[in-house]
Amino acid sequence: MFPLLNKDRENPAELFQIWLNLPKAKKFAEPHFKMLWSEDIPIYTIKDEKGKSTEVKLIAGSIENINALSPAPDSWAAAPENEVAIWIIQMEEGAQWNLPVAGEGVKRTLYFYKGEKIILNGNEINADYAIELAVHEAVSIENGTTNASMILLQGKPIQEAVVQYGPFVMNTEAEIQQAFDDYRKTEFGGWPWSNKSQVFPRNKGRFALYSNGVEEKR
Secondary structure, eight states, rough: OOOOSSSSOOOOOOOOOOOOOGGGGTSSSOOOOOOOOOGOOOEEEEEESOOOOEEOOOOOOOOTTEOOOOOOSSSSSSSSGGGOEEEEEEEOTTTTEEEEOOOOOEEEEEEEEEESEEETTEEESSSEEEEEOSSOOOOEEEEEEEEEEEEEEEEEOOOOOOOEEEEEEEESHHHHHEEEHHHHHHGGOOOSOTTTTTOGGGOOEEEOOOOTTTTTOO
């Protein structure tokens, strides 16, 4: 864990935990870890006819000629034909933007988590709602009278059986039991620090430590 940034004021955090499953063929791929530093995340910005701005942070996927950082090599997102997208959309009050059309078979959900209201193809939506969208037709987002924030999740379904128990996600009950056994024996590689509630020192700064021993600092 990292220490709080501010000592003399609040440390607000906004967190989405997104789990992307692996197909059966990739379930036993080598583990991979990658930091997506905020300053490296590509941003797509567009202004409408009224000069109002929409900004899209591309965590995964692409818009026009702007591509997100490369995903884990064995991720479902690594294959472009799966059209995986994770976009954080921020719209200025009164802004309008047309979502790009996606391919056949893609599923798309828009979660409107901050703002007053938006209008999707003439339908008024209040904050704290998730909307499943059609991907083969144009969808217009019109923002209300305050700035708005949304997250869009998109991709082709893997279309395999899923058996899930807590953080373990496999394809059969037997595989789940094997995952339990593996965890009991190895803790998936073990916890490398002496303290179970490890907090790194404040002066260490921003860093990522990779399995090969390489430490990246920002």
